[in-house]
Amino acid sequence: MRQRLIESLPGQLCATRGEGQGEGRPDGLALRHHRLYGRRRGRPLREGRRRIAESLFPQLAITLPVQGILDPQTLFPALPAAVWLEVGFGGGEHLAEQAEQHPEIGFIGCEVFESGVARLVGEVARRSLANARIFADDAQLLLERLRPASIGRVFILFPDPWPKRRHHKRRLVARPTLDRLATVMTPGAELRLATDDAGYLAWMLEQVTGHPDFAWLARSPADWRARPEDWPPTRYEEKARTAGRIPAFLRFVRRPKRGGEP
Numbered sequence: 001m002r003q004r005l006i007e008s009l010p011g012q013l014c015a016t017r018g019e020g021q022g023e024g025r026p027d028g029l030a031l032r033h034h035r036l037y038g039r040r041r042g043r044p045l046r047e048g049r050r051r052i053a054e055s056l057f058p059q060l061a062i063t064l065p066v067q068g069i070l071d072p073q074t075l076f077p078a079l080p081a082a083v084w085l086e087v088g089f090g091g092g093e094h095l096a097e098q099a100e101q102h103p104e105i106g107f108i109g110c111e112v113f114e115s116g117v118a119r120l121v122g123e124v125a126r127r128s129l130a131n132a133r134i135f136a137d138d139a140q141l142l143l144e145r146l147r148p149a150s151i152g153r154v155f156i157l158f159p160d161p162w163p164k165r166r167h168h169k170r171r172l173v174a175r176p177t178l179d180r181l182a183t184v185m186t187p188g189a190e191l192r193l194a195t196d197d198a199g200y201l202a203w204m205l206e207q208v209t210g211h212p213d214f215a216w217l218a219r220s221p222a223d224w225r226a227r228p229e230d231w232p233p234t235r236y237e238e239k240a241r242t243a244g245r246i247p248a249f250l251r252f253v254r255r256p257k258r259g260g261e262p
Helices: 002-012 047-060 093-101 114-127 139-143 165-170 175-184 198-209 235-242
Strands: 082-087 105-110 132-135 151-157 185-195 214-216 248-254
Touching (some): 047 114, 082 093, 093 114, 093 132, 114 132, 132 139, 175 185, 198 214, 198 248
Parallel strands (some): 082 105, 082 151
Antiparallel strands (some): 185 248, 214 248
16 A cells, blocks of 8 residues: 555646756755755844844754763753654744644754744744754754654655755755664654655655655555644745645654664
């Protein structure tokens, strides 16, 4: 059944974007040899947003220890029931909404682009969130230092599809990233992916269903066609729908650890 679902998915979406589109999107972050693809700055920040970011960001920023591992639960004033991670949070609206809906959960957002970080800082201030922290650098650096089995859910929503074949090596959802996520995620933790690109969708399914540590939760096409109720929308999803592209929402679970796995 899994193979039938995979084969049917790309045909349910609109045609893949033409080559070259999407490469400058603000979530164009690739976990490969600590290299960042894209740009860190766009338009200058508005004065009010800049002031809020400058005053509040130091309290939210994650600094990696010089040596050793980082226990993410120590990042929050109150011990959270679990810690969830969003890689490439864009404008931060999804993370902020999740953090407001789940005050018992600690949230870590990774984003390298100044405008997105400033937007999330503004949302944290507006909603008075105490359970959100930001790592404003390459997510790979954080993943390498997180304590094993310390993350209860991971979100990678609408990452850059890098449509040109020669750029596929830059795609975020790939075996090296999945290997590291499998290490830091707890058994039973959920991995949530979203894309509106047919080619990247097929790639995601091939990569994740082919990984021994993840299982796809879909049982019918309805499971990926509709965004779950507890999955807040993003600005990019709205833009995709406006442009006539149909997003897919994928949910995977981190399998129980195998014998001998640390």
